[in-house]
Amino acid sequence: MKRRFLTLVVFSLIISVFLAACSKDDSMDHGDMDHNSNKKQPVTSHEGMNHGDMTSTPQKDNTKVEFSFNEKPESGKQIPLNIQVNNKNGQPIKDFEVEHEKLMHLIVVSKDLSYFDHIHPEYKGSGLFTINSNFPSGGEYKLFADFVPKGAEKMVKTYDVTVAGNKVRTTPLTEEKELTKVVDGKEVTLKFDHLMTEMDLTMTFTIKDANTKQPIINLQPYLGAVGHVVAISGDTETYLHVHPIDEKATGPDAKFMTSFPEGGLYKIWGQFQQNGKVITVPFTINVPK
Structure with missing residues (x-):
């Protein structure tokens, strides 16, 4: 009887562990993680004409974006920047919605936010956007590529880049009382x-x-x-x-x-x-x- 009782206990434990493992949430697809994206879900493009759609809920992201320079970026030099937009399977996304007259808005800021630029890369087709970069000084910058694949939600992809050249003194961000x-x-x-x-x-x-x-x-x-x-x-x-x-x-x-x-x-x-x-x-x- 004792051996039968122990056998039943062991069998019950095995079943419990199996059921617990099966009950875990397997909805996260690590293959969809984009390490160029924000650590936090960005809140983007709040359209004033459609307040009812304003949300910070993460949308299904089926895009993969690759940022690359033709050579190492250096301050004062116009070096081509390439932004390749693909789907999660690595195939180019070819069609984009025009939003405020452009297919892509690219925001460039220094890490201390003392520098800002709002530019618009040229679309070359097959998911490729290009523009000549022009960083005013060496240091760390962050790029925000803002675009809408046709028939999909707005996407914002980010990229951190270190630019060679003379650095300027960083400016700590402080609140301005007088606006x-x-x-x-x-x-x-x-x-x-x-x-x-x-x-x-x-x-x-x-x-x-x-x-x-x-x-x-x-x-x-x-x-x-x-x-x-x-x-x-x-x-x-x-x-x-x-x-x-x-x-x-x-x-x-x-x-x-x-x-x-x-x-x-x-x-x-x-x-x-x-x-x-x-x-x-x-x-x-x-x-x-």
């Missing part, structure tokens, strides 16, 4: 209706003539809208590309709706156009945690 700046003769003020994490908010840029203080009411469309806003967290892990609520506005106010998924420091760049010239206005804010 009014003068850039190229324009006085730009940024205001929020409220500033909290994980809550929809409206940010308003008000643009005046810096000399006369008269409101500017003849802003021109920039990439099909009154303006564009990019916000990146201080650790460069969270990225937001925000489009205006009223794309056809002409000033002096340009309103944008978004939400910040986490608290902390963010650098915000607003871009606007008047008389054929684009201005970029940076602000650093602290979102309460």
Whole structure:
């Protein structure tokens, strides 16, 4: 009897271990992990005209993106950058949606966020985008490739690159208490209706003539809208590309709706156009945690 009892106990333990192993969640596909992507899911392109679709829920990502330079990137040299967009099986994705007049928006920032550039690689076909890089100094940079495969969700892929050449002194990111700046003769003020994490908010840029203080009411469309806003967290892990609520506005106010998924420091760049010239206005804010 004792031997039979022990046999039954051992058999029960084997069955329990087997059932526990089978019950584990096997939904994660490590083959889909893209090590060039953000560690945190980026919140991207909050379209002002469709607030109901605003979400930070991760979307199914079927893309693989490879960033490569024709030679080692060096400051002051225009070296071709290649961005190859494939599906998860390694086949080129050939068709992309036009978003705000471009197939891809490429945001380039230094790791301390003191440098910012918003450029648009040329599409060569078969998933290949190219552009000549032009880094102003040596050091660490982060690239954000923002695109929409045809019939799919928006994707943002990131890439860290170290650029050779003379480095400039890094600038620690600090909150700006006064959110009014003068850039190229324009006085730009940024205001929020409220500033909290994980809550929809409206940010308003008000643009005046810096000399006369008269409101500017003849802003021109920039990439099909009154303006564009990019916000990146201080650790460069969270990225937001925000489009205006009223794309056809002409000033002096340009309103944008978004939400910040986490608290902390963010650098915000607003871009606007008047008389054929684009201005970029940076602000650093602290979102309460």
